[in-house]
Amino acid sequence: MKPYAEMTREELQALRKELAGKYREFQGRDLKLDMSRGKPSVDQLDLSMGMMDVLSSDDDLTCDDGTDCRNYGVLDGISEAKELLADMMEVHSDQIIIYGNSSLNVMYDTISRSMTHGVMGNTPWCQLDKVKFLCPVPGYDRHFAITEYFGIEMINVPMLPTGPDMDMIDELVAKDESIKGVWCVPKYSNPQGISYSDDTVRRFARLKPAAKDFRIYWDNAYTIHHLYDWEQDHILEILAACKRAGNPDLAYKFASTSKISFPGSGIAAIAASQNNLVDIKKQLRIQTIGHDKVNQLRHVRFFGDIHGMMVHMKYHADILRPKFEAVNDILKRELDGLGIGTWTTPRGGYFMAFDSLDGCAKSIVSKCKKAGLIMTQAGATFPYGKDPHDSNIRIAPSYPPLDDLRIAMELFALCVKLVSVDKLLKEMPEQGKTAESKPIDDNKQ
Amino acid sequence: MKPYAEMTREELQALRKELAGKYREFQGRDLKLDMSRGKPSVDQLDLSMGMMDVLSSDDDLTCDDGTDCRNYGVLDGISEAKELLADMMEVHSDQIIIYGNSSLNVMYDTISRSMTHGVMGNTPWCQLDKVKFLCPVPGYDRHFAITEYFGIEMINVPMLPTGPDMDMIDELVAKDESIKGVWCVPKYSNPQGISYSDDTVRRFARLKPAAKDFRIYWDNAYTIHHLYDWEQDHILEILAACKRAGNPDLAYKFASTSKISFPGSGIAAIAASQNNLVDIKKQLRIQTIGHDKVNQLRHVRFFGDIHGMMVHMKYHADILRPKFEAVNDILKRELDGLGIGTWTTPRGGYFMAFDSLDGCAKSIVSKCKKAGLIMTQAGATFPYGKDPHDSNIRIAPSYPPLDDLRIAMELFALCVKLVSVDKLLKEMPEQGKTAESKPIDDNKQ
Numbered sequence: 001m002k003p004y005a006e007m008t009r010e011e012l013q014a015l016r017k018e019l020a021g022k023y024r025e026f027q028g029r030d031l032k033l034d035m036s037r038g039k040p041s042v043d044q045l046d047l048s049m050g051m052m053d054v055l056s057s058d059d060d061l062t063c064d065d066g067t068d069c070r071n072y073g074v075l076d077g078i079s080e081a082k083e084l085l086a087d088m089m090e091v092h093s094d095q096i097i098i099y100g101n102s103s104l105n106v107m108y109d110t111i112s113r114s115m116t117h118g119v120m121g122n123t124p125w126c127q128l129d130k131v132k133f134l135c136p137v138p139g140y141d142r143h144f145a146i147t148e149y150f151g152i153e154m155i156n157v158p159m160l161p162t163g164p165d166m167d168m169i170d171e172l173v174a175k176d177e178s179i180k181g182v183w184c185v186p187k188y189s190n191p192q193g194i195s196y197s198d199d200t201v202r203r204f205a206r207l208k209p210a211a212k213d214f215r216i217y218w219d220n221a222y223t224i225h226h227l228y229d230w231e232q233d234h235i236l237e238i239l240a241a242c243k244r245a246g247n248p249d250l251a252y253k254f255a256s257t258s259k260i261s262f263p264g265s266g267i268a269a270i271a272a273s274q275n276n277l278v279d280i281k282k283q284l285r286i287q288t289i290g291h292d293k294v295n296q297l298r299h300v301r302f303f304g305d306i307h308g309m310m311v312h313m314k315y316h317a318d319i320l321r322p323k324f325e326a327v328n329d330i331l332k333r334e335l336d337g338l339g340i341g342t343w344t345t346p347r348g349g350y351f352m353a354f355d356s357l358d359g360c361a362k363s364i365v366s367k368c369k370k371a372g373l374i375m376t377q378a379g380a381t382f383p384y385g386k387d388p389h390d391s392n393i394r395i396a397p398s399y400p401p402l403d404d405l406r407i408a409m410e411l412f413a414l415c416v417k418l419v420s421v422d423k424l425l426k427e428m429p430e431q432g433k434t435a436e437s438k439p440i441d442d443n444k445q
Numbered sequence: 446m447k448p449y450a451e452m453t454r455e456e457l458q459a460l461r462k463e464l465a466g467k468y469r470e471f472q473g474r475d476l477k478l479d480m481s482r483g484k485p486s487v488d489q490l491d492l493s494m495g496m497m498d499v500l501s502s503d504d505d506l507t508c509d510d511g512t513d514c515r516n517y518g519v520l521d522g523i524s525e526a527k528e529l530l531a532d533m534m535e536v537h538s539d540q541i542i543i544y545g546n547s548s549l550n551v552m553y554d555t556i557s558r559s560m561t562h563g564v565m566g567n568t569p570w571c572q573l574d575k576v577k578f579l580c581p582v583p584g585y586d587r588h589f590a591i592t593e594y595f596g597i598e599m600i601n602v603p604m605l606p607t608g609p610d611m612d613m614i615d616e617l618v619a620k621d622e623s624i625k626g627v628w629c630v631p632k633y634s635n636p637q638g639i640s641y642s643d644d645t646v647r648r649f650a651r652l653k654p655a656a657k658d659f660r661i662y663w664d665n666a667y668t669i670h671h672l673y674d675w676e677q678d679h680i681l682e683i684l685a686a687c688k689r690a691g692n693p694d695l696a697y698k699f700a701s702t703s704k705i706s707f708p709g710s711g712i713a714a715i716a717a718s719q720n721n722l723v724d725i726k727k728q729l730r731i732q733t734i735g736h737d738k739v740n741q742l743r744h745v746r747f748f749g750d751i752h753g754m755m756v757h758m759k760y761h762a763d764i765l766r767p768k769f770e771a772v773n774d775i776l777k778r779e780l781d782g783l784g785i786g787t788w789t790t791p792r793g794g795y796f797m798a799f800d801s802l803d804g805c806a807k808s809i810v811s812k813c814k815k816a817g818l819i820m821t822q823a824g825a826t827f828p829y830g831k832d833p834h835d836s837n838i839r840i841a842p843s844y845p846p847l848d849d850l851r852i853a854m855e856l857f858a859l860c861v862k863l864v865s866v867d868k869l870l871k872e873m874p875e876q877g878k879t880a881e882s883k884p885i886d887d888n889k890q
Contacts, residue, residue, distance in 0.1 A: 037517065045515040049502040057494040070490040070707040072482065100545045101737045108732040116560050116571060116595065126561060126571040142734075149731040150561065262515040265739040286594040287553040289587075292546045292737070294710040 003339035004417075004424055012428075016421045023371065023418060026411050031372030033408040038190070038350035039399040040259055040316075047315050048261045054301035061297060069293040075285055077269070081296035085269045087306035088224060089255050090237045096271040097280060100291045103256035103268040107217060108146050110252060110270070113283050114180070115150055119213035120249065120279045125150075125180065134172060134182035136164035138353055138381030138392045140190040143183040143219070147383075154383035155179070159189070163196035166203040173209040181215050187235050188222040191381050191394035192353040193346020195233035205241035207250065216242075216251040222349040223255055224313050227321045231347050239271060248273045257299060259350065260309065260316075267296055320350075323397040327352060327409050334413035340420035343395070352395040353381070360419045361390045367415040373408050448784035449865055454873055461866045468816065468863060471856050476817030478853040483635070483795035484844040485704055485761075492760050493706045499746040506742060514738040520730055522714070526741035530714045532751035533669060534700050535682045541716045542725060545736045548701035548713040552662060553591050555697060555715070558728050559625070560595055564658035565694065565724045570595075570625065579617060579627035581609035583798055583826030583837045585635040588628040588664070592828075599828035600624070604634070608641035611648040618654040626660050632680050633667040636826050636839035637798040638791020640678035650686035652695065661687075661696040667794040668700055669758050672766045676792050684716060693718045702744060704795065705754065705761075712741055765795075768842040772797060772854050779858035785865035788840070797840040798826070804835045805864045812860040818853050 004012065055061065061069045063078040076082070077098025086093040099106045118124040125131045132153040135144060139159075147154055155172065157164045163186070173179050184204070186196045196204075204216055218238045226232045242250040249272075257266035270280065303309040328345050331354070335341050343354045356364055361378035368375050376394040379385040395412075397405055449457065500506065506514045508523045521527070522543025531538035544551045563569040570576045577598040580589060584604075592599055600617065602609045608631070618624050629649070631641045641649075649661055663683050671677045687695040694717075702711035715725065748754045773790050776799070780786050788799045801809055806823035813820050821839040824830040840857075842850055 039517050042513065045513065048515070052500045052502050052504065052506075055497045057497045059497065061497075068487065068490065070493070070710065072484050072703075072708040074709075102733045102735075105733045112557055112561060116557060124571070126569070142731075145731050149728070258517075262739060263517040264735050265515065265737045283594070286587075286590050288547045288550045290547075290709050292710045292740070294707060295737070295740070 001338060003337060004420055005339050007424070009425065009428055012421050012425050016418070016425070019414060019418045019421065022414055023367070026371045026414065029372070031407065031411070033373045033400055033404055033411075035396050035400060035405075035408055036374045036376050037399070038259075038396045040263060041319060041399050041401065043319050044316055044398070045262060047312065048302070051261055051298055051302045055294065055298050061294060063293070063297060067293070069297045072289050074290045074293055075281065075288075077291065078293050078296050078300075080300045081267060084300055084303060084306060084309070085255065085257075085267065086271070088257075088309060089220065089253060089269065089271050090223070091239055091253070091271045095239065095273075095277070096269045097277060097284065098291060098296055099268040099270065101256075101258075101264055101266055101268065101295075103219065103221065103254045103258070104142055106254055106268050106270050107143070107219065109287075110217070110280075111146055111150055111152075113280070114213070117283060119180075119215065120275060122213035125152075128178065130178040132176065132179045134164075134169060134179060135383050136182070136184065136189075137383070138191050138387075138394070139183060140185055140219070141376075141380040141385075143217075144383045147183070152180075156383060156388075157182075159192060159194060161194065163194060163200035166200055170203065170207065173207055173211070173214060175210060177210040179209065180211055180213055181217050183217050183219065185219050185221055186238070187220055187233060188225060188346050188349025190221065190349065191351040191376075191392070192344045193349045193351060194344070196235050198236050201236035201238060201241055202245070205238065205245040205247060205250065207247070214250070218251050218253045220253055220255045221259075224310060225259060225316070225350070226313065226348040227317050227324055228347055229314065229317070233347055239273065243273070249275050252276065260313065261299060261302070265295070267291075267299055320398060322402055323405055324352065326402060326406055327395060327397045330406060330409040331413060334410070335416060338417070338420075341416050350396060350398055352397065354393040354395055354416075355391045356393065356416060357420050357423055358389045358391050360416070360423055361387060361393050363419040363422070364412075364415045365393060367419060368412055371411055371415070373411050375412070446783060448782065449869055450784050452869070454870065457866050457870050457873075461863070461870070464859060464863045464866065467859055468812070471816045471859065474817070476852065476856070478818045478845055478849055478856075480841050480845060480850075480853055481819045481821050482844070483704075483841045485708060486764060486844050486846065488764050489761055489843070490707060492757065493747070496706055496743055496747045500739065500743050506739060508738070508742060512738070514742045517734050519735045519738055520726065520733075522736065523738050523741050523745075525745045526712065529745055529748060529751060529754070530700070530702075530712065531716070533702075533754060534665065534698060534714065534716050535668070536684055536698070536716045540684065540718075540722070541714045542722060542729065543736060543741055544713040544715065546701075546703075546709055546711055546713065546740075548664065548666065548699045548703070549587055551713050551715050552588070552664065552699055554732075555662070555725075556591055556595055556597075558725070559658070562728060564625075564660065565720060567658035570597075573623065575623040577621065577624045579609075579614055579624060580828050581627070581629065581634075582828070583636050583832075583839070584628060585630055585664070586821075586825040586830075588662075589828045592628070597625075601828060601833075602627075604637060604639060606639065608639060608645035611645055615648065615652065618652055618656070618659060620655060622655040624654065625656055625658055626662050628662050628664065630664050630666055631683070632665055632678060633670060633791050633794025635666065635794065636796040636821075636837070637789045638794045638796060639789070640680050643681050646681040646683060646686055647690070650683065650690040650692060650695065652692070659695070663696050663698045665698055665700050666704075669755060670704060670761070670795070671758065671793040672762050672769055673792055674759065674762070678792055684718065688718070694720050697721065705758065706744060706747070710740070712736075712744055765843060767847055768850055769797065771847060771851055772840060772842045775851060775854040776858060779855070780861060783862070783865075786861050795841060795843055797842065799838040799840055799861075800836045801838065801861055802836065802865050802868055805861070805868055806832060806835045806838050808864040808867070809857075809860045810838060812864060813857055816856055816860070818856050820857070
């Protein structure tokens, strides 16, 4: 089929009629499909059921240094859990603090602490007139929700195939002292699945921000979340890069086991320089006596070590890979050459990003919904929910079973076509009144 | 033996010599005893080992409403956990939010949110010149640490046998709009073990604070932590009392299972009015996707219901009761009638409070330490660590085994005697130079 843009009005109208018929068929199937969030599937959850068996009442819940994990204490995590997560995060175990079940919560607390107490002795942000964050877009909606909640002004920075536009970041942070941070998902980014190039990471490490309390919020959520065994992305380790660049305190690194063991029942961590860790612990010891050590021990006993964790991740990949491939196959089959959308094909992570023609994303997501498919809300991948081109849609292939996913993607592709045809028809130079006097309404008839 | 205050200088000097000899004996025993924190003992931890068996890989981790506890989601807790903790907290399950492993963390987050976003639409505290909290004293050091960390000015309010001095609180909150809260441990208080009288609770509920965003921070940490089966304290339920008094939004109620299941691996909760809960959830949904539901389910499966939890608490009581009684027995045997100290004998909770002669607490704790016994730091029970009378010492009988506890309390009583004799000798009107020219130094000879 030829590109839609090259079609005549008559061809588009005929196509529209055909597509609308197919759409009504989908509506008649009473589908209930959800691709809105990056949730692991039930099959993936089943992989970790062994976690429920590694600690029993016959087991000794004492950790290597003699600490009884059942009682109070240990602010920054038991040593064996620090080692496991440090290996996962590619840092040394003395560079990390283990938290509770959510790295999002750690990021929130990091911003909150900066608001009330400042960063390493600098003025608390709540005492400043203006605080700004750089937001590579498209990005993760929950990052943007945190900064918006604290009244932090967000500045869009376009994502390139190599990562965020570093020329723009370089220039902005150098001249504006009110810019205090940048959100990054550096590996298999949310939603595009882009991994930052070595040059990008080095340029991050070498930033010369005007603000002494500027920090890179390096959310390495998908650090070992590969889809393929051999074709894996690798990014430079940011803390080491910062240290080499003479900026040892420039980055906070976040991660968790949420998409490794059980989401919501995993363990999270922050990695940072000693100066940053000392600063963080000053607050942490006021906030808590310590996080859940039994769950830390459970993770260590289940995975054994980082090798055990990597083996475990292969089982996740075996479940996720066919889903990512099915999405790509269906989009390719349905949309290739039509000129109405592009999409990413990442080698890891939890998302793919689809870019429609400008001004179509909201309508596509809305059309999907009316036929029983929930996609991530259009705009969600941008600060304030505002996609300036209204074109980016996040695809989350992980949760639905493969058969459902195929149906969902066929429906999605159909909606892309329908909305694109509508757009093209609407933008076509007028030829007479007849054609436009009978708009087809999918929801009636 | 007669009261020390009635002894002559010669009698005191002879006594001092005898006591110093006994103290040196203790020093020779190389003791390592720790009574500094309210930690459950190993025996108590063993009571909950069954928690490690209630969820296995053969079990279904789906909760009553069909939610898969292993995956993301459920912001405010699974319904069965809400019911269990609501029963424990004497509220309805729609009045609570389940959190992670630490009620201290919930309290910290509550203050932090008030600093950055204010309480129910009122001005964020970080934008105010002055924020003050009322602190019934003696009280819980970690409460005071939170308010101090946020630069909140703390005002001491004396504890009476019925609870805090309500005349003082009434007057202060009515006239000073900068007073935004009061810390309360209303049942088996930390450290005295006092339970607030019905009149005290009602007066709390009827407060007319000048500040609309004033809240009672009701840390009901020991709500079912009785030592005796029949002699139990009962306090009025604060949220119901506030509602009746026409002040439904006046209180936040906190609790956790830290001293019921495993400290550090339990579940915590806040209970409050719907207005407060809506206000809290606005923030909570930005901070996290949800807390550890598997651990919530584990608690529900282990305890079954509130009756199961109450039965479990009897086993705790059976371990704790002899320890509290031993402390009282030894203090009575050693100190009764000497006029050098008083102590509380609570019917629940984790602490007893000892009051020495003015100006002696620090020396007593220091003397204990030099013989191998760590007590809670003197002054810790007061804001800023400053006990104006230097007389209050927190006794935490829970952690050491009974035999160690007996030794510890004998040593403690001895130190009380020694320091009291020193104080009395020092304050005695001079009779000549001879007596004072030879101070006895316990650490030499």
